[in-house]
Amino acid sequence: MAVRSVSKLVEQGFEAVEKEILECKDCQLHETVTNKVISKGSRTPSVVFVGEAPGKNEDETGVPFCGRAGKNLDGMIEYMGLSGDEYAVINTIKCRPPKNRNPLKSEIKACKPFLEAQIQLLNPKVIILLGNTAEKAFCDGDKLEWGVPKAVDGKYTLLKIYHPAALIYQRSRIEEQNTLIDNNRHLWELE
Numbered sequence: 410m411a412v413r414s415v416s417k418l419v420e421q422g423f424e425a426v427e428k429e430i431l432e433c434k435d436c437q438l439h440e441t442v443t444n445k446v447i448s449k450g451s452r453t454p455s456v457v458f459v460g461e462a463p464g465k466n467e468d469e470t471g472v473p474f475c476g477r478a479g480k481n482l483d484g485m486i487e488y489m490g491l492s493g494d495e496y497a498v499i500n501t502i503k504c505r506p507p508k509n510r511n512p513l514k515s516e517i518k519a520c521k522p523f524l525e526a527q528i529q530l531l532n533p534k535v536i537i538l539l540g541n542t543a544e545k546a547f548c549d550g551d552k553l554e555w556g557v558p559k560a561v562d563g564k565y566t567l568l569k570i571y572h573p574a575a576l577i578y579q580r581s582r583i584e585e586q587n588t589l590i591d592n593n594r595h596l597w598e599l600e
């Protein structure tokens with residue numbers, strides 16, 4: 410299967426990318442998906458949150474981060490002080506893996522052109538990777554420290570924090586997460 414051209418996707422714009430995602434059969438996940446999960450939020454965000462893969466609620470609704478993890482993400486966004494036009498939310502892959510298993514390397518690779526095109530079109534200053542799977546998909550094996558920002562080629566800054574789902578069962582992590590956020594406010598609280 411030919412790899413999709415990111416530059417071609419970007420040239421085509423948001424609507425065309427969304428249509429291509431909806432029609433995509435580039436990996437086996439299209440066989441079991443109910444709804445593809447593309448994005449939510451602003452099209453001119455300063456911050457983009459990148460989650461892992463859609464879960465059950467997302468698959469049912471087609472909306473990223475609904476359900477309990479979504480509530481935690483909303484709480485994080487409120488704590489960060491971001492308004493609705495300042496952020497967008499996307500996932501590393503657009504189709505739910507059966508039984509919420511981790512996405513395979515081949516699935517992440519097949520979906521990566523969509524992720525890259527979305528990032529280029531959204532053009533944020535800060536990309537917040539929610540957990541290790543998002544980091545793995547986005548950084549091609551490079552490791553980031555939790556809460557330590559990394560500037561990438563003068564284009565954007567990457568920051569890895571905990572996935573909101575991890576805060577559901579480990580409430581003690583909320584305080585830790587808030588500290589990671591407080592340490593990095595300067596990244597999005599720009600004049």
Ligand code: SF4
Pocket residue numbers: 430433434435436437438439445502503504516519520
């Ligand atoms: S996960 Fe991505 S690459 Fe795989 S079928 Fe869905 S949209 Fe296509």
